[in-house]
Amino acid sequence: MSSPETFYDVFRQQGISRRSFNKFCSLTAASLGLGPSFAPRIAHAMETKRRTPVIWMNGLECTCCSESFIRSGHPLVSDVVLSMLSLDYSHVLMAAAGHQAEAALEETRTQHAGEYILAVEGNPPLNEDGMFCIVGGRPFLEQLKEMAAGAKAIVAWGSCASNGCVQAAKPNPTQATPIHKVIRDKPIIKVPGCPPIAEVMTGVLTYILTFDRLPPLDRLGRPEMFYGQRIHDKCYRRPHFDAGQFAEEWDDENSRKGYCLYKMGCRGPTTYNACSTVRWNEGVSFPIQSGHGCIGCSEENFWDNGPFYDRLAEVQTPLGVEANADKIGLTAAGVIGAGVAAHAAVSALTRVRNPNSGE
């Protein structure tokens, strides 16, 4: 594995032509929101830089990130990016299996210490010493910590690694924990989504590998170029939102007319992701375009902020009674209103009986 080859060497070995390589560089520059002048810089980096090993680990997850990744919109992009990865270790894509695979992992860890990028799909469950997720006979937690120690930087794929996702939803019996809460001494870039968009994943990886640094990150550690805006900010149904035109039912006339899905619980206004701009499946569509509200899959706690089809999220109440802010508020206001009425009646009575009390 210790080859001094550059990325470009690898591409040529894989049969990628110079022309395709140049195309890839301009496509990538565009998808990252960089100017055209960046294409030659990406090309130069790829030609001169030693290939960085990328190790892809899978913890508690559903593999939707891998599935999304290998469906990257432009076939050229996926070819190139796949050849950028060292596939010596990736549960889904590697050729090796069993002890052979674990040995490859160990080799990267020792021979490329401090050099490799660790891409983590899924998260470690901490309960019962991590016994809820065993990889190669050991808790994933151990493997993760060990590999993280030698990594240059870590990519947290998807909502599992970034926020915990469904397995961390209340009551979180396995204590599934996003990786930044387990590994605190390495730069971590979060690429949330369930799954993240393929072009976002390949874009992020290309950026790191070519520029040898993390892209600009936001307050939560997400790449700004893809997570800087909400679905709602670039949603093509937004004019209906501002006009006050909403689908009231899934099958009503308004829904057919393509009105805003806000009243049907759309989480676009609270969700940072690139769906309304990059879209899915080679830019074909995205949930709202297909008539379904956003469920906020790239946001922290999105499973606990349901129901997905109601604008107001459920609130945890002490006795486990199902309620949202309005139910709680109206109940409280009702009780207080009744209390006020009763108190006023008693006050009036007291005053009749004891006219001098206040004076």
Next chain:
Amino acid sequence: MTSSFESKPRPKGFLSAVVHHATEVQTPAAKIYVYEAPVRIWHWFNALCIVLLVITGYLIGKPLPSVEGEASELFVFGYIRLIHFAAGQILAIALLFRIGWAIIGNHHAHQLFLPPLWSAKWWREVWHEVRWYTFLERTPKKYVGHNPLAQLAMFFLFLLPLLNAVATGFALYAEGAGTDSMWYTLFGWVFTVYGDSMHVHTVHRLTMWVIVCFSLIHIYVAIREDIMSRQSLVSTMISGWRYFKDDRE
């Protein structure tokens, strides 16, 4: 304004509140100037903003039935949100001004901000007020400023929720303005406190209900006390003068 027992008190420093809080009246008085004009104007202006904010805020979470027509010609929901944001920003500026006045105004001006939670005497008086409202006490005490129970309620059920509404409101506003906006720099921390954007919406809405509940009690009690206590209330917040109905202690 003839028989004033005490002339307009000179503005006192901030610290005087700590020594001199929630003064139970020691000597009988006919009338005392309590709320200076800025406090009164703020009170009614703030009330107006809150009414607008509650109505528009409620509608933001539960929009009216859809309007018909071309989206390009309509801005119904947009205007509802615009009124909300404008009223919210005006309320916030007024609140800043009110905080400033608490520092330079007379010593009743900072009662709202500094309930003397550390004073045992004050808590005894809170207890006395609780007994008065539960009909266990026949005669209420007289207060120049707010009575201690009112002060307690105003601090925890009004001032803190209001500050929370402003913080969460500006945080939500910052999301619309963009993560690279000045607002986000100033209020982005709110999302760290409450976890995520959806929670901030929920907290903002729950806070509205706290303010609504407070307002119900506040209005009822103000009218009731105006009738049943030994001092004026509603007119005091209009004219600034506290009238006492008797001259017993």
